[in-house]
Amino acid sequence: MSQLSVEPVEEPREPAPQGGRGIRRVLSPVRSARGIARILLWAGAAISVLFVVLAVFAPWIAPYRFDQYSAGGHPFPKQGAPDATHLFGTTVQSLDVASRVVFGARTALEVVVQSVVISLLVGVPLGLVSGYLGGWLDRSLVLVMDALFAFPSLLLAIVLSFLLSGLIGGTVTAAALSITVVYIPQYFRVVRNTTVSAKEATYVEAARAIGARPITVMRRYLFTNVVQSVPVIGTLNAADAILTLAALGFLGYGVQPTQAAEWGYDLQRAVADAGAGIWWTGLYPGLAIVLLVTGLTLAGEGLNETLNPTLRTRPLRRVLLPPLPATLAPRTHRDRP
Amino acid sequence: MPTKPDPTDDALIEVRDLSVHYRLGGSAAARLLGRDTGAVRAVDGVSFVLRRGEVLGLVGESGSGKTTLGRAMLGLVRPTSGRILYRGRDIGAARERDLRRLRRDLQMIFQDPHAALNPAMDLGTAIGHPLRIHRLAATPAARHRRVVEALERVGLVPVEQFLGKYPADLSGGQKQRAVIARAIISGPSLLVADEPVSMLDMSVRAKILDLMLELRRDLGLTYLYITHDLATAKFFCDRVAICYLGKIVEIGPTTQIFAEPRHPYTRALLAAIPEPDPSRTVMRDLPRGEIPDAARPPTGCAFHPRCPHAFGPCGWEARDLRALLESRWTRIGDDRYRAEQSLFADLAELDTPGRRIQIRAAANAQGLLDLLTEMRAVDPAEPFWRGVTDIQIDGDRVVIEFAPPVEPHLLPMDEVAVSCHLYDANLSPDAQVSDRTP
Incomplete structure (x- = not known):
């Protein structure tokens, strides 16, 4: 469940024989990215990949389990300063900070992947249908989505998390679902608006003229042309989702501490330590949040610069001509007989 | 049935x-009040x-x-x-x-070949799509054969080179050929060609038209060819x-x-x-003005x-007088324009429809009548006057009657x-x- 990639590997519905080519076509602007966009993209990707590695291999990287307070019969010190056995020190609950930070990456990525995938699966088809069919369906969906949009996102997530905790408890999925609701309207809006403008294109009318059903028009003609902005929002939303998750955890509405390690919860427990000069319990989870959010944001901005045709600049290469042979060298006026 | x-x-x-x-x-x-906002008569009977x-x-x-x-x-x-x-x-x-x-059976060739193909679909898929939609090919292999055949027919050879290409890789003429291939692959009887060559280079136009004639001969097609x-x-x-x-x-x-x-x-x-020969200047009987608004057709x-030959029953109305006045005012000087315009109480009255219009004069109706008489005297050949049956003064207004219009x-x-x-x-x-x- 922990594997993920934030790269825009889109078009799962492309036919298989041309699938490889299709993906290469989509990725070609990424490969040809230059300058700042390239730096942003690769820096962001590097940071994100670091956290992905931490998340996937957490049990091997972390020295202890996230809820372990003793090893070999010896209990860990309470609020112990960083030393050789506990690289980042221990918390007030005698838990190893380094292990909790590593396992926290796993929780964060699980929640981000789940919430982004679910909101994609719900938001994109809804946007396509709403934009293409229009009419009362479009109006009511836009109304609902705008209403969701108008809510402060954290409040919405808290309310949903509160409702879900009664149903499925404070699991990772519950946290992901409460975050999902915040992002569905974003995908919906972007996809719906691009669909509304793309459906006026001649090739959509041409598809109707060859007898394609509405579902075919949406799947084969509109989908591939309107999802291009989705990877960018997906990556930027992922960054935002980390913050929302941490906020939920901080407020006590996120993942239950028994279920998984969570940076927001750790930060909340560290609030009291800060006044006593115990800096390590708060610093490391906080640093992890900042780093991962920065990485995902950089990757998102880099993707935006490379994929968004209104921002994209094609590099100009200098044309170097071989020197002309003397006989063909251009003559000036004075040389003329 | x-x-x-x-x-x-x-x-x-x-x-x-x-x-x-x-x-x-x-x-x-x-729109909020649901009022009738009128309609453009794009096609009218x-x-x-x-x-x-x-x-x-x-x-x-x-x-x-x-x-x-x-x-x-x-x-x-x-x-x-x-x-x-x-x-x-x-x-x-x-x-x-x-x-x-x-x-x-009824297919279309579009004016803009650059927009008529899905930019995210390669040619082989795009051209074979009608077969897939109408289930005209039993197997993918059969579909592939027919796509190859269609591409050959429209002259996109060697076919292997074009099957995997995307529209962005093709020239305008090639795209139009691909659009034609997609149109003929389902075996239609009618092709509606909406200005199929107007966006192509001159050198490509004749080739595309030749191709269309060839297809008509070979496939027995009927064309509706839309063009200007x-x-x-x-x-x-x-x-x-x-x-x-x-x-x-x-x-x-x-x-x-x-x-x-x-x-x-x-x-x-x-x-x-x-005229290709610049030394031969022909007396051109070009129509004046622009094509009118289809929301309010004459x-x-x-x-x-x-029309230079229009006469009585062609449907003259007050709007035509306004057009006539406006064209006159562009030619005469500023002073005279202002003087003549001030004769009218409200120029907007000239937009009222009907066979009989009353134009209120600002001060004296006689001045207005004189103006109209003068206009008629200056250009008696103007077709407008053939449609006017009567002009007379009625109090402070000039009443003009037109011949009854006939559709x-x-x-x-x-x-x-x-x-x-x-x-x-x-x-x-x-x-x-x-x-x-x-």
């Missing part, structure tokens, strides 16, 4: 009294028969409704009224599901229909129309073809405000049909028109 064989001729599609009106948006307030195997050209200026007519023939826009009969079924009233089945370009129409079409403001004003065999254009608009169009014959209809003449009062013996006593054909 089996199709009743039409005894009259081998009609493929019969269009009867077809109208397509687009509703206008109007202002926000009008058109009837014709498309015979099996022929090429019918639909020629007209932009805004004449020719594209809308072509799209209505395929069921892509819904007619407001009238019928489009194909094999005994009305395309205009068919349900979307039935239409989809019919679309195998008389030169290609002359080359390509068996019959042409000249459209003006949503109506057909003249229809007949291409050779006859070009040899002996009857409708004043057809003559004007033919006269507008540029009464009677829609062409009358621009023109297509009058059969030999093989051609013309919609012009000049050829109607009942209306035009001097039905022998001064023949100014070049």
Whole structure:
């Protein structure tokens, strides 16, 4: 469940024989990215990949389990300063900070992947249908989505998390679902608006003229042309989702501490330590949040610069001509007989 | 229900009294209050028969409704009224599901080849898609064979090079060939070609038209060729229909129309073809002004405000007087313009429709009458005055009466049909028109 990639590997519905080519076509602007966009993209990707590695291999990287307070019969010190056995020190609950930070990456990525995938699966088809069919369906969906949009996102997530905790408890999925609701309207809006403008294109009318059903028009003609902005929002939303998750955890509405390690919860427990000069319990989870959010944001901005045709600049290469042979060298006026 | 064989001729599609009106948006307030905001009459009472195997050209200026007519023939826009009969079924009233089945037979070539292909679909998939939609190929291999065959037929060879290409990799002419391949792959009987060459380079145009003629010969296609370009129409079409403001004003065999254009608009169009020899300056009888607003078409014959031969029953109205005044005021000096304009109480009154209009004078009605008399004296040949039956003063206003307008209809003449009062013996006593054909 922990594997993920934030790269825009889109078009799962492309036919298989041309699938490889299709993906290469989509990725070609990424490969040809230059300058700042390239730096942003690769820096962001590097940071994100670091956290992905931490998340996937957490049990091997972390020295202890996230809820372990003793090893070999010896209990860990309470609020112990960083030393050789506990690289980042221990918390007030005698838990190893380094292990909790590593396992926290796993929780964060699980929640981000789940919430982004679910909101994609719900938001994109809804946007396509709403934009293409229009009419009362479009109006009511836009109304609902705008209403969701108008809510402060954290409040919405808290309310949903509160409702879900009664149903499925404070699991990772519950946290992901409460975050999902915040992002569905974003995908919906972007996809719906691009669909509304793309459906006026001649090739959509041409598809109707060859007898394609509405579902075919949406799947084969509109989908591939309107999802291009989705990877960018997906990556930027992922960054935002980390913050929302941490906020939920901080407020006590996120993942239950028994279920998984969570940076927001750790930060909340560290609030009291800060006044006593115990800096390590708060610093490391906080640093992890900042780093991962920065990485995902950089990757998102880099993707935006490379994929968004209104921002994209094609590099100009200098044309170097071989020197002309003397006989063909251009003559000036004075040389003329 | 089996199709009743039409005894009259081998009609493929019969269009009867077809109208397509687009509703206008109007202002926000009008929309909120649900007020009638009017409609653009893109196609307004058109009837014709498309015979099996022929090429019918639909020629007209932009805004004449020719594209809308072509799209209505395929069921892509819904007619407001009238019928489009194909094999005994009305395309205009068919349900979307039935239409989809019919679309195998009725295909379209679009004006802009750059926009007509899905940019995210490679050629092999795009051209084979109609087969997939209509389940015309049993296996992927069979579909592939037919795609290859279609590509060969339209001249995109070697086929292997084009199968995996995306539209962005092709030139305009190649894209248009691909669009044609997609159109013919389902084995249609009618192709509606909406200005298929107008966006292509000159060097490619003839090749595409040649290809279309070749396909017609080999596949027995019928074309509806929509264009504004008389030169290609002359080359390509068996019959042409000249459209003006949503109506057909003249229809007949291409050779006859070009040899002996009857409708004043057809003559004007033919006269507008540029002369290749600059030393030969021809007296051009070009129509004045622009094509009018289709939301408020002129009464009677829609062409009358621009027609040099218009007379009484063509449908004169107050709007035409306003156009006349405005064109006069652009020519005379500023002082006189201001003096003459101040004679009118409200120029907007000239927009009221009707056979009898009353123009309120600002101060004295006599001055207004004098102005109109002077205008008539200066240019007695102006067709407008032929439509005025009476001008007189009534208190503080001038009352103008126009001859009753008569809607023109297509009058059969030999093989051609013309919609012009000049050829109607009942209306035009001097039905022998001064023949100014070049």
